Structure formats: structure tokens, C-alpha cells
Amino acid sequence: MTENTVTTPLAPMELDDVADAFAYIRALQAGDIDTACAVANDTGPELRRLLLDVAARIVIPVTAVDDCDGEPCAHSFLAAALGRLLLEVLCHADGACLAFSPGIARTIIRFTENILTEDHGDVADVLCQLEAAGMKQALEADPAHRTTR
Secondary structure (H helix, E strand, O other), X not given: OOOOOOOOOOOOOOHHHHHHHHHHHHHHXXXXXXXXXXXXXXXXXXXXXXXXXXXXXXXXXXXXXXXXXXXXXXXXXXXXXXXXXXXXXXXXXXXXXXXXXXXXXXXXXXXXXXXXOHHHOOHHHHHHHHHHHHHXXXXXXXXXXXXXX
């Protein structure tokens, strides 16, 4: 298998990239098209890559192979395969709507709603938690923000 974002460890995103990607996702989730368009215009064509980075950081941990009593089981591999498939579709949809920023963001929102919340709970809250985790990882990786002990 060739190495890609699905099979290689993910490097932390930059702080501004996390903020831009989640500003766009949260704006679409809230139905605020004006803000989503403003973020897209400010971010430019880089937005698609940022959204794919966020999607990978959400999908991979949730669908990673786990074990059942210490042994991998069939449903573990199915979840991992479906996660890889979802990311591949988002990355290489060959012009399909999913391959563009709104489709990627809406897929992240639907994945969050259907997989990461209980009974389709507060998606906005979960998105804020995911953004905070991404910001924390970016801060920890940035030498300018590290504190020496």
C-alpha cells in the first residue's frame, strides 16, 4: 500500500490552519453561508487540503483497528476499511461534489453527527471539542509556544 494520510502518522496542523478549517465547518454546520464564504475566500484553494487534514484526524482514530479481548476482530477491520474508503473518496472523488470544500465539510459534519455524538446530540459542541484538540496539538508542536521546564 502506498503511503498516504490514511497509513502514515499525521503531523500536527498549524494553528491558523486548524482555526480556518473549523471556522468553515462550524459556519456550514450552523447554516451561516456568508461566514463560510468569507472563510473560503480568505483561505483560498488551500481550504480543501485543510478540510481533508481535519477529516483524516477525525475519521482515522474513530475507525482504527481495535481489539476484542486483546485480539483484532472482523468488525475492527471493517471499520478501518470503511474509514480508509471514506478518506479516499474525499481525496479522489474526481470532480464529484464530495471532493470540494463544502462536500468535505458536510461529510465531517455528518460523520460527527452520526458517529461521534449520542443520538445525534450537539454537533456544534463536538466540533468545538475537536477544534480544541487540534489547537492543543498544534500548540504543543510549535516550538514558539512550548514552555521549557
